[in-house]
Amino acid sequence: MGAVWIPDVVRNKALVAGARGWLRDLPDLVASLERDWSISVGDAYDEGTEAYVAKAVCRDGTPAVLKLLVPRDDHGPARREITVLRLANGEGCARLLRSDEPRDALLLERLGRSMARLGLPVRKRQEILCDAARQIWRPAPECGLPTGAEIGRRLASFITVEWEQLGRPCAERTVAQAVGCAERRAAAYDAERAFLLHGDVHQWNALASPGGFKLVDPDGGVAEREYDLGVIMREDPVDLMRGDPGERARWLAARTGLDVTAIWEWGVAERVSTGLLATRVGLQPVGRDMLRCADYLSARLGTAVTGPP
Secondary structure, eight states: OOOOOOOHHHHHHHHHTTOHHHHHHHHHHHHHHHHHHTEEEEEEOSOOSSEEEEEEEETTSOEEEEEEEOOOTTOHHHHHHHHHHHHHTTSSBOOEEEEEGGGTEEEEEOOOOBGGGTTOOHHHHHHHHHHHHHHHOOOOTTSOOOBHHHHHHHHHHHHHHHHHHTTOOSOHHHHHHHHHHHHHHHHTOOGGGOEEEOSOOSGGGEEEETTEEEEOOOOOEEEOTHHHHHHHHHSSHHHHTSSOTTHHHHHHHHHHTOOHHHHHHHHHHHHHHHHHHHHHHTOTTHHHHHHHHHHHHHHHHOSSOOSOO
16 A cells, blocks of 8 residues: 555654654555455545544445554553443444454444534534433443543643643643642542543544434543543633633533532643643644633632632
8 A cells, every 4th residue: 555644633643652663654554454354445534633544445335434543552542442432332432343452443433524513503512412422421340441540640640741841831820720620530539430431522523423423532431420521621612711611510510410510620630631732742723722721710710729610
């Protein structure tokens, strides 16, 4: 197979991860999967951030999507995504057709356009995302996915280290607030309240399906359900700076019957960590907007806040 086109954000993510060899060998990897899975691979999508994603067609004519994640030494992202998709079994997220963890490869059902392309109002998007996430939520003991305690500690560590390495692109009080929120959620982990989560519920990960919308690209975890709603809290950061910043958290809590403080705190941690990551890989203006919103909220609310105003 000849050269393959790789989106700049995916290329940058691979370079940050030290995966130059993966970039070099990607055409051969695609060709090997075409042979092994009896598929034909077409053009790559331009919306990927974590993986090379391309259209594919199975031997029987079934349309599909080939996804090749930027590799890690432990194949952790591929393992987590495969686990979530197997457990969800097509409910609320894309159906998994084939997988190969050692090659960080997945073959998925092909869905329609991203919600982000459809221009839906913010509240309508949030309603759809909540409904899709709720289809995934289910007990999943002993599945090997990260727990809420591990997710919270990982976020706190990532924020602290990345903020320094990027030259402190947001205020120190913002980082203190985000780390405090992540640490409180880690300490609050309760296995009795832990459910299977998608872990990255936003409009770019929601694709049209015959029944409405399904989620793709799960990060995976077993934690309080409020974590998935915290991801919704971090999104649309410019919108969040207009009016009452706590209204979204209260609406999400009312719609799902979950805890408003936990939703808010996960949102604070996710907003800063995602803003830093987007800055690292050159995903702009997303990174700037998230960190600007985080600074706005920390200036308004202070570092000790433990819930929405």
